[in-house]
Amino acid sequence: MQANHEELMELVDLWNYSPEATAKIRDILQSESPPPPHLFRYYGKEEGKVQQAERLFAETMGAKHALAVNSGTSALMAALAACGIGPGDEVLVPGYTFFASASVVVASKAIPVICEVNDSLNIDPEDMERKITPQTKAVIAVHMRGLCADMDEIMAVARKHDLRVIEDVAQACGGSYKGQMLGTFGDCGCFSFDFFKIAMSGEGGFVITNDEFLDTRAQSWHDTAACWRPDRYAKERMPGELFCGENYRMSELQGAVALAQIRKLENHLDGMRAAKKAVRDRIDLPEDFAMRRQPDPEGDTGIALILFAPSPEKAKALIGALKERGVSAGGRFDATVRDWHVYSNWEHILEQKTLTSEGCPFTCPFYKGTLPDYRPDMCPKTLDFLSRSVHIGISARDDDKCAETAAAINEAAAAVA
Numbered sequence: 001m002q003a004n005h006e007e008l009m010e011l012v013d014l015w016n017y018s019p020e021a022t023a024k025i026r027d028i029l030q031s032e033s034p035p036p037p038h039l040f041r042y043y044g045k046e047e048g049k050v051q052q053a054e055r056l057f058a059e060t061m062g063a064k065h066a067l068a069v070n071s072g073t074s075a076l077m078a079a080l081a082a083c084g085i086g087p088g089d090e091v092l093v094p095g096y097t098f099f100a101s102a103s104v105v106v107a108s109k110a111i112p113v114i115c116e117v118n119d120s121l122n123i124d125p126e127d128m129e130r131k132i133t134p135q136t137k138a139v140i141a142v143h144m145r146g147l148c149a150d151m152d153e154i155m156a157v158a159r160k161h162d163l164r165v166i167e168d169v170a171q172a173c174g175g176s177y178k179g180q181m182l183g184t185f186g187d188c189g190c191f192s193f194d195f196f197k198i199a200m201s202g203e204g205g206f207v208i209t210n211d212e213f214l215d216t217r218a219q220s221w222h223d224t225a226a227c228w229r230p231d232r233y234a235k236e237r238m239p240g241e242l243f244c245g246e247n248y249r250m251s252e253l254q255g256a257v258a259l260a261q262i263r264k265l266e267n268h269l270d271g272m273r274a275a276k277k278a279v280r281d282r283i284d285l286p287e288d289f290a291m292r293r294q295p296d297p298e299g300d301t302g303i304a305l306i307l308f309a310p311s312p313e314k315a316k317a318l319i320g321a322l323k324e325r326g327v328s329a330g331g332r333f334d335a336t337v338r339d340w341h342v343y344s345n346w347e348h349i350l351e352q353k354t355l356t357s358e359g360c361p362f363t364c365p366f367y368k369g370t371l372p373d374y375r376p377d378m379c380p381k382t383l384d385f386l387s388r389s390v391h392i393g394i395s396a397r398d399d400d401k402c403a404e405t406a407a408a409i410n411e412a413a414a415a416v417a
């Protein structure tokens with residue numbers, strides 16, 4: 001069945017135009033009957049929205065290839081598949097990230113090894129190296145809350161131990177490290193375009209890479225069985241191209257939204273960065289309080305301002321004092337509150353809950369290592385940093401408002417010190 005006016009009318013309804021404006025748009029749309037669009041990315045005669053979004057995203061990120069997929073989780077799955085990660089392999093993941101970065105490892109039938117984060121709230125390269133075993137094949141380096149991980153150190157450890165590096169850039173789209181875009185350091189960079197992200201298409205994601213082989217394999221995996229290669233039924237163009245995959249294709253509807261969002265990305269980031277800088281530059285914290293360490297302040301996306309109190313109690317008091325002063329603030333770890341971003345809540349992994357009863361990957365005969373000692377307190381440093389962290393939302397954009405926010409932060413911190 002074709003997508004005609006009726007579908008477009010439903011889309012118009014998504015924007016809350018006034019009834020008068022909606023009626024006018026409907027009149028205009030009804031007066032013409034253009035040929036219906038192909039909402040499937042691989043049909044249509046010209047370059048479709050998904051393909052345009054891929055081209056623009058690759059260009060924006062400075063990567064050779066970008067593959068659009070239907071979520072950030074799909075992007076991670078496709079990257080792991082492209083890198084050949086599976087039964088018998090261990091993958092290092094940080095203890096602070098959205099659960100998806102770890103669950104994809106189990107879904108790929110590999111073993112997640114949970115690592116500490118450091119004062120950047122991203123994976124700690126030293127703990128990463130400590131946890132490497134002969135089974136370790138990859139690390140998922142996540143750039144949390146808009147800010148890069150310690151990429152020089154992570155890449156040095158990865159090169160030394162011949163590990164694949166998959167960057168999870170879901171929360172830091174457009175961020176950089178020493179002038180290079182996040183997502184281009186490792187083998188693959190994975191992005192989420194879900195509703196809550198810096199750039200979004202409702203649901204969606206991208207995998208970027210400079211490696212043609214990895215791009216081909218990610219394409220195959222995301223497209224059931226590499227159905228939609230340039231020549232659909234050709235024999236494999238290179239060994240490793242053909243295997244049974246899943247379907248993570250992005251539709252033209254998501255592609256259209258993603259394309260517009262990518263075009264707006266730089267401008268959007270400029271606004272957030274300027275506001276954060278205007279607040280941050282005015283912050284003067286009492287002794288024992290500290291700002292989250294920025295491995296590269298220039299590359300920050302500016303989406304979050306995070307500081308550390310000297311104790312969880314002082315962090316709670318500071319959150320209260322900030323709220324009293326009209327500043328939106330929240331903590332990141334409280335043992336009584338469930339939060340999928342903290343590993344101690346990942347009971348699926350800690351208790352080795354699996355899809356099928358044989359217990360794979362935790363019982364996999366291909367796995368020759370010793371399972372990590374999964375416990376809620378296995379990464380004490382991570383819990384310490386998170387329980388003392390205070391996340392401050394910056395909604396103000398003009399300089400006077402930013403100055404007010406900074407003054408409120410200074411006052412609140414002084415009151416609880």
Ligand SMILES: Cc1ncc(COP(=O)(O)O)c(C=O)c1O
Nearest residue numbers: 071072073098100170192193194
């Ligand atoms: C760090 C991180 N990785 C992966 C994902 C998964 O992205 P999606 O919701 O698009 O599957 C998210 C989403 O919140 C995320 O924050």
